[in-house]
Amino acid sequence: MLQLDNVTKVYKVGAFGGKTFTAVDGVSFDVRSGEVVSLIGESGSGKSTIGRMILGLTPVTGGSITVDGVPVRAGKEYYRHVQGVFQDPFSCYNPVFKADRVFQLIKESYYPEVSRADWDERVRAAVRDVRLDPGQVLGRYPHQLSGGQLQRLLIARALLLELKLLVADEITSMLDASTRIDVLNLLAELKERGLGVLYVTHDLSLGTYLAERTVVLRHGTVVEMGLTEKVFGDPLHPYTRQLLAAVPRLHAPWEDAGPATDCRYHAGGASGGLFEAEPGHFTACAGLADCPR
Template sequence: MLSLHSISKDYRTGAFGGATMTAVRDVSFDVGVGEVVSLIGESGSGKSTIGRMILRLASVTRGKVTFDGADISAYRGPALKEYYRDVQGVFQDPFSCYNPVFRADRVFAMIKEEYFPRVPREEWAEKIEAAVEAVRLNPGEVLGKYPHQLSGGQLQRLLIARALLLDIKLLVADEITSMLDASTRIDVLNLLADLKARGLGVLFITHDLSLGNYVSERTIVLRRGSIVEMGPTNLVFGNPLHPYTIKLLDSVPRLHEKWDVDAERPAEPAWAVEPLVEAEPGHFVAGYAA
């Protein structure tokens, strides 16, 4: 479905744009139908930049992104509009996606104007109610409310409901749980699992390893814009082989242990751009040597 082919992203820096910073370097992976892929990395690793390139919010400097075999960089006008019928994004801060002077469900009206102008009002109302119920919300409790009257979790799920109205194939979920409390977070993750069962592909962008482990079949670990480890989630988490992945896993707090301030912390591993090597079937590690 979605394929990234050695994509890179450069930004001009300096007072006159004379220098170049590479935010994403030679990244390749796929997201299939009904598959959840976690893209994990610390802040500044380039994971959100990858999401923006998939959503055509940022251009690709080198390489290409294809969807159902077609290069999305060639899409313009109606073709790009049709692409957004299949691919949508939900972002970290749900409050920034709503105009506070309008009711929250205005996001549904905008979808109708662009994609379903001929659908009768009664039929559209039924579609909205079905989409809202699909994200585990009560239409009577959320429709007609202003953004400040709803919680972050409710607003986030309304954005997912908006995507469902388009019957999308791929959802780019960029840190969608980072501003939610623990109880609401698990509701959103379980919702993603339900959507996956219906055939929706999800790119789950996060810095939280435990969430990635919970929700995804495959995991990609990003370090300074490059993939350092990639494979089935059970292998990446159960048998981490790259020093950076090992460091990340060692840094995860454990509920059954107290923090020991005197304990030796994992050293920062040396970093260099290295080719991915298949360490075991489907498990790729940068610079791996058996």
């Protein structure tokens, strides 16, 4: 459903342009309907940049992003199928308006023909779908709601569209443990309904368990991807091993892992810099130091 092909993002940096920074470099992966894919990697590895490109919030420099064949540049036709939820739910609301204004904006953009009464009923149904009481949350200002409630309202807003893909970027990191479980259960429900979810996180202990597949990002490139149980259970790339070993201190420098010496997978044939070590389990050449390529 979601398809990234050789996607690159180059940011211009510095006051007078000229300098550039490649945050994402030739990334390809897909998300199927009814599947959660987690995108993991240390801080600065390019996870949010990928999420923002998928959501059309920042332009793609190279390569292509499509949802069921519709490219992100198609605009409305694409956005009605793709929505995002972010780490800080407060920043998605304007504090001077009631929180349910986000629903009104969806109606104005996408469903101008729907009557007010029908729309209100749809909104209440979506709010109940995220296990909130419409009577309690609708009509309130953002500061009168909790982070978890605002987060769930954003998911409810997404449900009002003909959603195929939800991009969830660090959505659980601000929430307390029990609210976090609620939000994760909600994602599991969306998956049951056939939505695809891209779950962006560096919180490897929670959430990733929802994901069938995991994509590991390092310095803007995919170093490993495959079934979550394989990637976590038998990581092929030294960076993945380091990431998993460093769960309580994710920002340890990469160099700590020591240089990889042998390249077990080089013989497997290359595809976008990744080798299919086992069916469906890809890794970058694990022995870059010695790899003659």
